[in-house]
Amino acid sequence: MNLTTTQSHSAAGLVTAVCFSVLLFSCGNQPPAPQFVADHVLSGHTGSIYSVAFSPDGQYLASASLDRSARIWDIMTGQVFRSVTDHAKVVTSVAFSPDGHLLASGSFAGTVVLSDASTGNAVRTLTTDNPAPVQSLAFSPVGHLLGTANADQSVRIWDVDTGLQVRKLAAHGAVSVAFSPDGRTLASGGLDQTVRIWDVSSGDALRTITGRSKFLCPIAFSPDGKMLASAASDKSIELYDPSTGKMIRSMKGQLNAYYSLAFSADGRLLVAGGSEHKLALWDPASGKEVSTLTTQTTDNDAVAFSPDGHWLVSGTIDKTIEFWRRAN
DSSP, rough: OOOOOHHHHHHHHHHHHHHHHHHHTTTTTTOOOOEEEEEEEEOOSSEEEEEEOTTTSEEEEEETTTTTEEEEEHHHHHHHEEEEEOOOSSSSEEEEEESEEEEEETTTTEEEEETTTTOOOOOEEEEOOOOOEEEEEEOOOOSEEEEEEEETTOOEETTTOOOOEEEEEEEEEEEEEEEEETTSSSEEEEETTTTTEEEEETOOOEEEEOOOOSOEEEEETTSSSOEEEETTSSSEEEOOOOOTTTEEEEEEEEESSEEEEEEESSSSSSEEEEEEEEEEEEEEETTTTEEEOOOOOSSSEEEETTTSSSSEEETTSSSSEEEEEEEO
């Protein structure tokens, strides 16, 4: 094929542009980290907020409170859509089922109430002859299982359909639980300064991650399951490879304590809710703290990203839920 001089120059320019773009990409030129700005605040609870969770479709937000209630908020209107008032004691944690049909809420009464998310009515209550306060809970991303960390230091796995306890795992002071994205393993963070990774099908402890000098509170899996984040009372957040238990990196922040963790749906950000009126946003790939958000209250006990990444929310000890909007 013969090209004219003009065509040759155009072709050469196109090749140069393509090569330059490839060079920029190969040199690690990535889009800037998402930035968030304060948008609005939801109020209505009469006690501190301990847990928040978005519905899978991002249309609703659930909250758990010291006022013994769980609430489902309509994101568009900012109004309470449904209230769950079936708890006798403080509600500590909430989570939506993968299909969004159920809301699980755990309490200090040692029970988990499964409610119809569309009506707020209780469908089933999970309990045993020897209930222990529920400190954390998580739905399996696949199947119909629910994991809980209980105040008797145990980790329990429940069958949501039958309401029966499937397994009670060895005690290690567990205060938080998180399922891997494939649902095959369950991680728990404990007061014994360890993170344990359990095989869901067998109940066997696959790995025990040690080395912490302080007790562990929140844990979270990255969306691709390749990282497990844990925060401790020593001002640090550590990232581990859950398949090996080896540390990927340790991230030291400026806050005195981190109370909650959440990855964004694309895995580009890790938010840590902390003390001193702050939320810290980290790039888990580099370990760099990319921004710090100043909140209206001292302690932020709960954080969550919306599925589309547009919203970041924090539940606070002053009974409110703060919404942060993505600005870029």
